[in-house]
Amino acid sequence: MKSIEELRETKGTFSISQAISDGWRIVSKYLGYYIGAGVITVIISMFVGFIPYGGSILNNLVVGPCFGASAIFITWQISKGYGWTDFGDMFKGFSYATPVLISTLIQSFVMVLIGLLCFFSLIPQLVDLFELSQGSGAYQNQEEIMELFQSIFFNAKTILLFCLFMLAILLLSAVWAFKIHFIVVYKMDPWPAMELSRRITTPNLLRLVGLFIIIGLIVIVSALPCGIGLLFSLPLSIGAIYSAFAQITGSDQPDETSNMFDFMAGDSGSQQGV
Numbered sequence: 001m002k003s004i005e006e007l008r009e010t011k012g013t014f015s016i017s018q019a020i021s022d023g024w025r026i027v028s029k030y031l032g033y034y035i036g037a038g039v040i041t042v043i044i045s046m047f048v049g050f051i052p053y054g055g056s057i058l059n060n061l062v063v064g065p066c067f068g069a070s071a072i073f074i075t076w077q078i079s080k081g082y083g084w085t086d087f088g089d090m091f092k093g094f095s096y097a098t099p100v101l102i103s104t105l106i107q108s109f110v111m112v113l114i115g116l117l118c119f120f121s122l123i124p125q126l127v128d129l130f131e132l133s134q135g136s137g138a139y140q141n142q143e144e145i146m147e148l149f150q151s152i153f154f155n156a157k158t159i160l161l162f163c164l165f166m167l168a169i170l171l172l173s174a175v176w177a178f179k180i181h182f183i184v185v186y187k188m189d190p191w192p193a194m195e196l197s198r199r200i201t202t203p204n205l206l207r208l209v210g211l212f213i214i215i216g217l218i219v220i221v222s223a224l225p226c227g228i229g230l231l232f233s234l235p236l237s238i239g240a241i242y243s244a245f246a247q248i249t250g251s252d253q254p255d256e257t258s259n260m261f262d263f264m265a266g267d268s269g270s271q272q273g274v
């Protein structure tokens with residue numbers, strides 16, 4: 001595995017086709033575990049979502065990202081040949097809760113800021129729409145509300161702003177795609193992990209966007225037949241993104257100490273045989 005200094009000084013790259021093929025090769029070894037853990041994650045997220053007021057926020061900032069960190073940790077271990085020996089590792093990501101939460105908050109804040117910049121000119125109209133919809137006005141002003149709604153959302157300017165916003169979010173997601181990987185694999189603090197993710201993804205930005213688009217299409221297509229295909233496409237997406245990270249960082253290489261002990265054991269065995 002490359003050191004942090006090596007990653008800062010060199011520009012690694014990855015292959016999209018290899019990311020998908022290697023990603024599937026990794027997760028398919030324990031596909032049943034991934035599916036079981038995914039079902040449990042959905043159930044827990046549903047219960048958390050029922051918490052009044054803060055349930056969805058808790059899911060988006062803590063529960064979801066921490067389960068994501070668990071998936072990264074497990075996939076990392078499998079790629080190094082250790083396997084998924086303890087099903088309880090699906091909760092391993094919660095041991096990284098603090099840095100994962102901070103990094104997610106930073107990214108969410110930047111996304112909100114981008115949204116405000118993109119739709120700032122619409123704020124007065126949105127305020128008018130909100131005021132018209134309050135209390136009994138929601139029934140008395142239905143015609144005016146519909147006209148205002150259509151004038152806000154169904155025009156070329158708003159559509160263009162929305163497309164720019166989605167493009168900015170996609171690029172931001174690509175730039176910080178490996179922030180949690182660095183928190184888990186390299187045990188880095190939130191901001192240094194985000195900065196190193198930015199550094200290694202910038203030269204690979206188009207590849208990452210292409211990988212995200214391909215994974216997105218696979219997920220969408222797999223969701224069509226009653227969503228059954230998601231049981232396979234979501235683990236694939238975890239493995240593919242990890243594989244891209246591993247190709248750049250070498251995180252899938254066995255530990256040097258493990259290799260040394262294996263060599264010593266083999267050497268000792270050969271001596272005994274003599």
